Amino acid sequence: MLGQFFLYHINVWWTFLVVAKPVLEVAFHIFLCLGRLGLTFQASILVDLLELVSFHIYCIYVYAARLYSLQVSGLVALWRLFLGRKHNPLRGRVDSCQYSSHQLFVGTLAFTILLFLLPTTLMYYIVFTTLRLVVVGLEGLLTRVRYILQCLPLYVSTLWLLQSTIVSSTVHLTVQCRETQGPLLLSVQPVPGSWWNTVQYCIPELVHSPPRVNWGNLIGNLVSGKLIYPS
Incomplete structure (x- = not known):
């Protein structure tokens, strides 16, 4: 039946x-x-x-x-x-x-x-x-x-490989000229960050990552007969 x-x-x-x-x-x-x-x-x-x-x-x-x-x-x-x-x-x-x-x-x-x-x-x-x-x-x-x-991250990865200043994370300051009298001359050199940090920083804010699967909750629902919905 x-x-x-x-x-x-x-x-x-x-x-x-x-x-x-x-x-x-x-x-x-x-x-x-x-x-x-x-x-x-x-x-x-x-x-x-x-x-x-x-x-x-x-x-x-x-x-x-x-x-x-x-x-x-x-x-x-x-x-x-x-x-x-x-x-x-x-x-x-x-x-x-x-x-x-x-x-x-x-x-x-x-x-x-x-x-x-x-x-x-x-x-x-x-x-x-x-x-x-x-x-x-x-x-x-x-x-x-x-x-x-x-x-x-195709565009961001290309900029990172080309060492573009757009994806720089920090700057490195070097003293060029230091005198007792007169201005202090500094040299600024942009330093690119790591590839992963650059990619994470450039992810659009409107795009949300999919939630992770809670395997313990999933197995509990399977055993008890609760409905399973896509995450």
Whole structure:
């Protein structure tokens, strides 16, 4: 039944593609024309197209993740029932609780059902989470490629190699003539900084670097069934 549910949504997506094919072709030609604006614009368009073509994967991933998260939460809550404990949301802790025999019987049935359904749900969750991670990884890669293209230091690197005074970081003062009477003559020689410091200083302020991946948070979301969004 769960497999038919996912197949139904895939068939709905294919039906949508067939119906919207003329509109998508026009939009694709528009994107091709806009792609002439530059490589960074093309990278941004690729990210949007990837989001569009993988929308059905995202929808099924949300269903699988929510179902997996509910089952895991239910199993944890029912396991506390066997231990005579329950979660207190007001105080944010686990307190002791006395349960009746009827509650324990219903909890045992629910725990058994959820436990035997978990392998099937887990399999679908692993498959569609893997697809989601591939899509998010490609989007993150394209985002970082766009950032590199926006900050590509070709002009600055050329000036640095030519020892141009435009990219000088400090100046070196040398005493040319020092007399007891008369002016003090100094020689000023611009000193270029290191290549990395020059590049960092010349990055446009409007361009923000992509956020780093928090691997601990990502793994925690995967285990608990929380949704994963591109960074």
